[in-house]
Amino acid sequence: MYPYEVFFGANLYEIFLTVGLLAALLLADRFCVKRGFSVKLQKLAIVATVAAIVLGFGGAILFQAFYNFMSTGEFLIDQQTGMTFYGGFLFGVGVFLAVWFLGGKWFRIQNETVEKFSDMADVAAVVVPMAHGFGRIGCFFAGCCHGKQTQAWYGVTMWTENGWEKVVPLQLFEALFLFGLAATLFLLFWKEKEEKKLPLLPVYAIGYGVWRFCLEFARGDDRGATVIPFFSPSQLIAVLLTVAGVAYFFIWQKKKKARLSETEENNTQTE
Secondary structure, rough: OOOEEEEEEEEEEEHHHHHHHHHHHHHHHHHHHHHOOOOHHHHHHHHHHHHHHHHHHHHHHHHHHHHHHHHHOOOOOOOOOOOHHHHHHHHHHHHHHHHHHHHHOOOOOEEEEEEEEHHHHHHHHHHHHHHHHHHHHHHHOOOEEEEEEEEHHHHEEEEEOOOOEEOOHHHHHHHHHHHHHHHHHHHHHHHHOOOOOHHHHHHHHHHHHHHHHHHHHHHOOOOOOOOOOOHHHHHHHHHHHHHHHHHHHHHHHHHHHHHHHHHHHHHHOOO
């Protein structure tokens, strides 16, 4: 499926993605310490993340089959089925949440898992785009996109029927955007004081969702239609990701106002 195997069973895409995931795990552990996670909660975060990654790959393959079904009308899972980020991400999030809250009950730290969930969401907002960026770099160098081998992702000048044309390296542009987004979120995360002024997860979800939606217009291949005819599958999911980010922000704002009201009420009663 993907060209340029470095050694048997491993190509540039898989190598870059593995490096990105390992770097994300190491950073996530450091960030959990910064946010004051207990040792038990740090261990739970690592276990939940590893479970999300491992099972997320299986979810990505299933999601790719469904993605192809939306585009072609054919639902098929075989060795040629590629993976898509959205599939692994959505399935992985579900696995992480299940392990996070069930593990909190198992280790008897349920109160801490609830209290620190927004902090864990901030950690995820920083490390996910970084790991995803490594995956896009891998796609760029491997010359692949969702299982399709094409020179377009090298960003080289190609001879076509219309003469020499420069092909836009969308994978490279997406990787640079993701690294820039991760760096921005990292700075916001590290400079943040005790009182959080802005949740980072919706910044990531809205930023990447809008970017991916617009990026799809620049693609050179036909991604097929969905239940909404003028949206490609990736655009439809990008819209859903953006909506999820907006919803999370409003829920966070509502809870913050409730906490402030409760604090003011307690101070009034104390006085």
